[in-house]
Amino acid sequence: MTRAFNFSAGPATLPEAVLRQAQAEMLDWNGIGASIVEISHRSQDFIAVAAQAEADLRALIGIPDDYAVLFLSGGATTHQALLGLNFAAPGQVVDYVVTGHWGKTAIRQAKPYCTVNIAADGEAGGFHDIPARDTWQLTPGAAYVHITANETIHGVEFRDTPDVGDVPLFADFSSSIASEPLDVSKYGVIYAGAQKNLGPVGVAVVIIRKDLFERAGQPRADIFDYRSHAERDSMLNTPPTWNWYLAGLVFKWMLAEGGVAEFARRNAVKSTLVYDAIDASVGFYRNEVVPAARSRMNIPFFLPDDTLTARFVAESKTAGLLALKGHKAVGGIRASLYNALPVEGAQALVDFMRDFQQRNG
Amino acid sequence: MTRAFNFSAGPATLPEAVLRQAQAEMLDWNGIGASIVEISHRSQDFIAVAAQAEADLRALIGIPDDYAVLFLSGGATTHQALLGLNFAAPGQVVDYVVTGHWGKTAIRQAKPYCTVNIAADGEAGGFHDIPARDTWQLTPGAAYVHITANETIHGVEFRDTPDVGDVPLFADFSSSIASEPLDVSKYGVIYAGAQKNLGPVGVAVVIIRKDLFERAGQPRADIFDYRSHAERDSMLNTPPTWNWYLAGLVFKWMLAEGGVAEFARRNAVKSTLVYDAIDASVGFYRNEVVPAARSRMNIPFFLPDDTLTARFVAESKTAGLLALKGHKAVGGIRASLYNALPVEGAQALVDFMRDFQQRNG
Structure with a gap:
């Protein structure tokens, strides 16, 4: 398992x-x-x-x-x-x-x-x-x-x-x-x-x-x-x-694990990892929320087109990163980073994002 | 376990x-x-x-x-x-x-x-x-x-x-x-x-x-x-x-397991076992419901006094028969015999009932 x-x-x-x-x-x-x-x-x-x-x-x-x-x-x-x-x-x-x-x-x-x-x-x-x-x-x-x-x-x-x-x-x-x-x-x-x-x-x-x-x-x-x-x-x-x-x-x-203060720390680390990966992608990944209102819990982002989005969903699943497809109301990708998702999960996601961009950007 | x-x-x-x-x-x-x-x-x-x-x-x-x-x-x-x-x-x-x-x-x-x-x-x-x-x-x-x-x-x-x-x-x-x-x-x-x-x-x-x-x-x-x-x-x-x-x-x-017909058969066997034990107890156990309206699922019954009731609850639990205490609204004992309770459970209960009566009747 x-x-x-x-x-x-x-x-x-x-x-x-x-x-x-x-x-x-x-x-x-x-x-x-x-x-x-x-x-x-x-x-x-x-x-x-x-x-x-x-x-x-x-x-x-x-x-x-x-x-x-x-x-x-x-x-x-x-x-x-x-x-x-x-x-x-x-x-x-x-x-x-x-x-x-x-x-x-x-x-x-x-x-x-x-x-x-x-x-x-x-x-x-x-x-x-x-x-x-x-x-x-x-x-x-x-x-x-x-x-x-x-x-x-x-x-x-x-x-x-x-x-x-x-x-x-x-x-x-x-x-x-x-x-x-x-x-x-x-x-x-x-x-x-x-x-x-x-x-x-x-x-x-x-x-x-x-x-x-x-x-x-x-x-x-x-x-x-x-x-x-x-x-x-x-x-x-x-x-x-x-x-x-x-x-x-x-x-x-x-x-x-250390209570809410510790989860606040981890959640900041996780969301910063993902937003930084988006912002460093020079437009390959887009999140449209103004930085001051960006959610630490759910990060929706978009790729250049639907073909890449579908490929991202399929390949991330194969890579052991589940449920990254965005909500049907907005499309794209969504990464939810709740308390029980470990920092290693966010790290694995941004590693995948960078690799995916290199192969498809 | x-x-x-x-x-x-x-x-x-x-x-x-x-x-x-x-x-x-x-x-x-x-x-x-x-x-x-x-x-x-x-x-x-x-x-x-x-x-x-x-x-x-x-x-x-x-x-x-x-x-x-x-x-x-x-x-x-x-x-x-x-x-x-x-x-x-x-x-x-x-x-x-x-x-x-x-x-x-x-x-x-x-x-x-x-x-x-x-x-x-x-x-x-x-x-x-x-x-x-x-x-x-x-x-x-x-x-x-x-x-x-x-x-x-x-x-x-x-x-x-x-x-x-x-x-x-x-x-x-x-x-x-x-x-x-x-x-x-x-x-x-x-x-x-x-x-x-x-x-x-x-x-x-x-x-x-x-x-x-x-x-x-x-x-x-x-x-x-x-x-x-x-x-x-x-x-x-x-x-x-x-x-x-x-x-x-x-x-x-x-x-x-055989569907509803099979569970109807088992439930009839289980409830008959318990009602028969009550009726054969010559008043030591009492169920007050008229026979035509007796529930096959939940059988409330009463012992001669509260001391015996408490002893029945405690000893049955020790014997591996759980949750037999009656609802607080009516007191006494209650045996619920839902689909997932095996016939062996009802048999164990009536064996216990007979033994308990012999020791306390």
Whole structure:
């Protein structure tokens, strides 16, 4: 068995050590005679796993005590719908800053429940930059301001937390959570599907400033009520236990590797390697994002023509570099460099890029 | 490593052969250099896994072509909320037949969206029976009639599909799907969390008669719209891929073992063993459900007092019989006998029961 370097945008590569532990425990977790996926979420064994995962995530990210941490099913999209239902009055204005594809998705989910104001939109500029804060048209009294911390398709990332005054800032951190230090206290809600930086697909983390639970929100089923989930420690119904467990193993691995500060260092090294290779290619490889807004997580880039792009995808796969084909919305190539992708992976990619250019440039 | 016999009500025991395959493939699925949990849901590899799982489930259960099959995140509770949103007009009457705890849960999720009529309710009788069909107070023009095919806590199971005329019958089959032959064509919607008879927790199967998609339903986010999920082959957003994959392995295992007919035979053998042991105990073990409504999947039973109950739970665990403690709502003992629990497990349980009675009766 050979593990390739996997640049998938998500579901994404996981730490090999975590997969090995999950493999070893697959038929018998902790000597109980069953897998962790075969036991009740209400068993003492699973409750301990769940609580440890929450404690480790709190330590990893630095989540203050006045924030609830939920582990829920559904990806980020489900939570994009629940934000309005839980935290906006019916028809209340919510402000969205759109910096790529996922910001638009977030709006589509919110629209049935809220009056969406697009406070800023990078689409006219091809989503190559974050609209300057002083151009945002925010609404006084909005229920919240929503941003997408990192856009996986367009490769645009907020490098600072914008100041939006007293209105709570809600952020989709699916693709950059735990990739560098984060001041959670600047946010009202942070949500993230786990499948990029935190663990496996099938579980999402929602971090909510507890005072927001006092908002009435809108008529909704109990299963769509974040308060109910918080009151029941994310066990209002059967949670995705295996996914939660595996995320917990990833948190432990990240803490053992040196925590978020260390991953910020590695992620800077990896993304600098790739951007430098692009910039040194004298136009053979092109990334169109302005340098100050370039994503450390997802690097889309383009070759001179479609034939070369197809050849790059095919030959990189053969070379053990997986999932480099760009998203169909923009084409080209995309390298995702999440926490679990080692620096050696980025180095192998830039070595391949230089070789490919020499042969085809 | 010793695998115990696991009587968990869910998340429940899985076939050992399936766990072994998942274990073997954990770091490298099909020689691609990555785990199935690390690749895009939109990759050809995963799409093939997903399509095969659907084809196998259709073959296993016998799902007609005019039914859509969705693989979605969220447990049954999420889908209990989505039923009304998708298939009832705002405030339209929906009829619910309550035969235990989960029927009440289903109503709680529907109430924000529908006018719930409780057409029949077994609670006055302690949920020891299915209310006779001719006592149901159905509503002409109701959006649907909802039943819980099997109640895991109270151990009550529909042994026939009730005739409700032209109103579509919706059924929560979480704990009995694929445990015996099922005439899908008698239902409008069948939904089931996978974690009992179909596979791992974290994915639910929703089987929908396609003409129901023509209903407008109620204002809702796209992510809560079954039509959108059906149009996108359950990949409207990132689905719980590992869970879907593992369910697919369970479907293949069930087909190889002889399909639903064979599991119906095994389940009859297992449940008969346990009920016979209860009935032969001359009151030492008590099951209070009327014989015609006894569940083949979950058998709750009671000992003479709490001391004996606690001793039974502790000693059975030591004997390698896991998770026999009853649900806290009713107490006592509960043995869940889903598809993946072998006949030898039920035999071991009744051997233990007889021995325990001899020592304590």
